[in-house]
Amino acid sequence: MSDTPNQGAAPEPAEEVEWARPMINIEGAVKSFDGRVVVDIDELTLGEHPIEGLIGPNGAGKTTLLRMIMHSITLDRGTITLFAPDGSANGVDVLSKQRTPAIARLGVVKTNQVIQDFERLTILDSMLLSLAKASDERANQIYRENGLYDEHAGEIRNYLDYFEIDDADGFALSAGEKKLLDIIRCLLLHPKVLLLDEPTAGLPIEMRDRVMDLVKEKATTENISVVIVEHDLNVIWAVSDHVHFMAEGSVILQGGPDYIREHETVIEKYLGSGHVGR
Numbered sequence: 001m002s003d004t005p006n007q008g009a010a011p012e013p014a015e016e017v018e019w020a021r022p023m024i025n026i027e028g029a030v031k032s033f034d035g036r037v038v039v040d041i042d043e044l045t046l047g048e049h050p051i052e053g054l055i056g057p058n059g060a061g062k063t064t065l066l067r068m069i070m071h072s073i074t075l076d077r078g079t080i081t082l083f084a085p086d087g088s089a090n091g092v093d094v095l096s097k098q099r100t101p102a103i104a105r106l107g108v109v110k111t112n113q114v115i116q117d118f119e120r121l122t123i124l125d126s127m128l129l130s131l132a133k134a135s136d137e138r139a140n141q142i143y144r145e146n147g148l149y150d151e152h153a154g155e156i157r158n159y160l161d162y163f164e165i166d167d168a169d170g171f172a173l174s175a176g177e178k179k180l181l182d183i184i185r186c187l188l189l190h191p192k193v194l195l196l197d198e199p200t201a202g203l204p205i206e207m208r209d210r211v212m213d214l215v216k217e218k219a220t221t222e223n224i225s226v227v228i229v230e231h232d233l234n235v236i237w238a239v240s241d242h243v244h245f246m247a248e249g250s251v252i253l254q255g256g257p258d259y260i261r262e263h264e265t266v267i268e269k270y271l272g273s274g275h276v277g278r
């Protein structure tokens with residue numbers, strides 16, 4: 001008899017991937033600009049935890065990675081796959097969907113680090129536009145008469161109240177209001193995976209806390225997987241269940257917030273550089 005117990009036996013089944021949550025799997029994803037590689041991810045899964053932080057020095061490739069997921073830029077190579085436990089997506093190749101609105105319809109949405117130009121649409125129309133895109137209606141049909149507002153009025157009102165936006169017929173003027181509007185627009189789409197690129201930059205602390213409370217609630221009660229890029233590490237340490245540390249285009253370390261916060265590589269490459277606090 002052999003002393004290697006598994007000899008001849010069927011190989012161990014690959015460990016079942018637990019996917020209670022919507023997840024994004026990224027494999028062999030590379031992006032370069034002008035011949036310089038800025039993102040090079042071998043293998044990365046986002047969404048195994050309700051709220052995941054994505055941190056790293058300026059220029060590490062965080063925004064580029066999120067834009068690759070949304071296919072708002074094309075990849076040099078690689079695959080990006082969505083898994084959603086509600087049965088709506090079991091290994092859907094996100095990138096083959098090509099356009100960002102189609103990816104949003106699959107449930108993957110992103111706020112923008114650089115705020116969008118909301119100056120020509122009122123706050124309310126801007127919200128309706130996000131909904132209209134989601135349901136693929138024509139842009140010239142988005143306004144109030146088409147029932148979109150009636151359909152979503154309660155929800156829209158709740159967000160406006162929650163963020164104390166008094167005049168939805170006015171324009172989002174401050175950087176903070178634009179940030180909030182961007183977040184609300186994403187939430188109105190009922191995403192499965194919500195990618196937040198510096199969502200609280202420029203917001204007063206009270207609003208920052210309100211955004212984070214809302215995000216936490218969505219992540220836990222609605223099972224949305226949230227990925228948050230944020231330079232304010234106090235936010236990251238406070239809300240993240242898991243943190244990915246990115247440097248020079250790759251995720252080089254992952255773990256719980258305390259682990260990442262104390263890790264010497266993170267301290268050396270990021271926290272110790274003087275421009276961010278621990």
Ligand SMILES: Nc1ncnc2c1ncn2[C@@H]1O[C@H](COP(=O)(O)OP(=O)(O)O)[C@@H](O)[C@H]1O
Pocket residue numbers: 033034038056057058059060061062063064065
């Ligand atoms: N559209 C672009 N054209 C050329 N270079 C870009 C473009 N977008 C990003 N980069 C470069 O890619 C690198 C990563 O940028 P980015 O993803 O914005 O980093 P992060 O969000 O981590 O600060 C930076 O060096 C940046 O200058």
Ligand SMILES: [Mg+2]
Pocket residue numbers: 062063064113
């Ligand atoms: Mg960025």
